[in-house]
Amino acid sequence: MNNVYLDNNATTRVDDEVVQAMLPFFTEQFGNPSSMHSFGNQVGLALKKARQSVQKLLGAEHDSEIIFTSCGSEADSTAILSALKAQPERKTLITTTVEHPAVLSLCDYLASEGYTVHKLAVDKRGRLNLDDYASLLGDDVALVSVMWANNETGTLFPVEEMARMADEAGVMFHTDAVQAVGKIPLDLQHSSIHMLSLSGHKLHAPKGIGVLYLRRGTRFRPLLRGGHQERGRRAGTENAASIVGLGVAAERALQFMAHENSEVRRLRDKLEAGILAAVPYAFVTGDPGNRLPNTANIAFEYIEGEAILLLLNKVGIAASSGSACTSGSLEPSHVMRAMDIPYTAAHGTVRFSLSRYTTDAEVEHVIREVPPIVAQLRKLSPYWSGNGPAQEADKEFAPVYA
């Protein structure tokens, strides 16, 4: 079995058609789209086509609502800082405890600068309480920024409903949708969402390209000022090849939308059921009934995630973990902590994220390999004895907490 890549929420393989479409833009189509001559003109037309493809994928009303950026993080920063700059009298942000760091660490920084940041809590299955949310919407709120789908668990937030509530309260709404775009159908023109971020490399386009969707009429202040590119809303010479690539990736994502929500979902469910049937003391985190079709996040109790990943890697399986050790931080994933997953399980969470390239044979390979790896590590664990957690009261493991 060749290597099995189940880390598609981290990044994806660039689609072959995307690569083919991009190549001419490094060689014969190298012009600057702003130039008057024919070298540039052709590139300009290609960008227009790409913009329309992204518009279609998002279900946006106008292609001018698509602003190309360098990445999802730039789109997030642009949206949040724009809302504050455009409405200087409003000093409050609403977000959630489980956002991606692209939003969370900017919000923390803004809090240190004197802004008020409300982080909506989640329950044990990663769900928000909309009554709490409604009570926070007020005249001082500059922006609500809530992710569409969680990168670790795949749990979906009711962003369309939340955007409607914000709209009714006269508050701007942004969603970080980097995990949702390309995996679930979107229809922004019939939503109340003002701004949305997406990232190319999550949907089989290359790294280094993202989009900020900006609903027509939304008050906006650019992050980068300079040239007239993107109608003056994002200065800087266009990353033409990558924009063209993203356009093709958007077309391909639409073609595979049904596949993603039937076949990929079937494989994910098969993987999850297969692992859970063979491994005791393991459970799915997040909200299994309401999540992305490609994501399975499983907590393996009493063992640590990085150790699992290293052993998986040894048998050619790529996944990721919410353990502290994979990031170099001391705390396990903030998403797992927010859901109040106990430490012994939070450190042992493994995320398997599939793609349209995932096959039955690969899933079966993973189902075969995971149980012995978990058993091997549990044999080393002080929290485990024999076939279950260590339980004899006098011998229970009680470390001196340093």
Place this chain on the structure above:
Amino acid sequence: MWDYSEKVKEHFYNPRNAGAVAENNATGDVGSLSCGDALRLTLRVDPATDIILDAGFQTFGCGSAIASSSALTEMVKGLTLDAALKISNQDIADYLDGLPPEKMHCSVMGREALRAAVANYRGEALEDDHEEGALVCKCFAVDEVMVRDTIRANHLSSVEDVTNYTKAGGGCSACHEGIERILGEELAARGETFVPAPTKAKAAKKPQLVTLEVPEPTPAPAADSGKLTNLQRIRRIEMVLDAIRPTLQRDHGDVELLDVEGKNVYVKLTGACTGCQMASMTLSGIQQRLIEELGEFVKVVPVSAPAQAQMAGV
């Protein structure tokens, strides 16, 4: 993916002494579950000689935690308790050919477990002097607790102070924002305001170290008794470097002698010395020691990796 040494990988994939030791008479449980590590060390100690006859570990933790535990059990077997207690966390890391800075706490955990087990065997209470925070400086593996404690104990008020006392911030300087934040909080707590150092152009660097000069041809070995032969010189140079080495290794760095040509002594700084802002100070220190030892002027020339490849090709 972490840059683990082959030895770390080997001890992780094939851990030695996993599981509790049968008929053990010492147990050390340490860890911090919030940071994903916990370790139980069990020992069988010969009561007559205090020699550790067998050691076993059970670890909840990442690859390097398991490797550190495995290494520790190998290292302590056959030692007396007193000798085992002399093992430092750096010794554990060295045994594994080094650990990434973010993972040094795994070796600390190993040492703590050993102390706990020995205290357990002797019926003593374990003094917990170890507290650990989020890593601030990755170049020198300094955590937040260490930075805060040092600021409080020494009444520090600038990033430069913090670097001088803890080394944090002395490398790539990416953590200066974090250190400023900590200083801001600590100074506010004692009723002061953090004032950043004024921005100023860095004093012009002395162009002393990297040279493009063609090295002078080596003079023929002097026959007269007053002068050292090349071999003698090189031995003395090695001796000086060996004397300096422990100091560098304490900071996770090292120096290697590459070549000697005339008055030029070519060395390579490795480990944490690479890219360290203090590297030029280190080099001038080495040069001074060499001049004193050899009784002649020599120039210490640092060689970077590409240049080294070129040298090998000549």
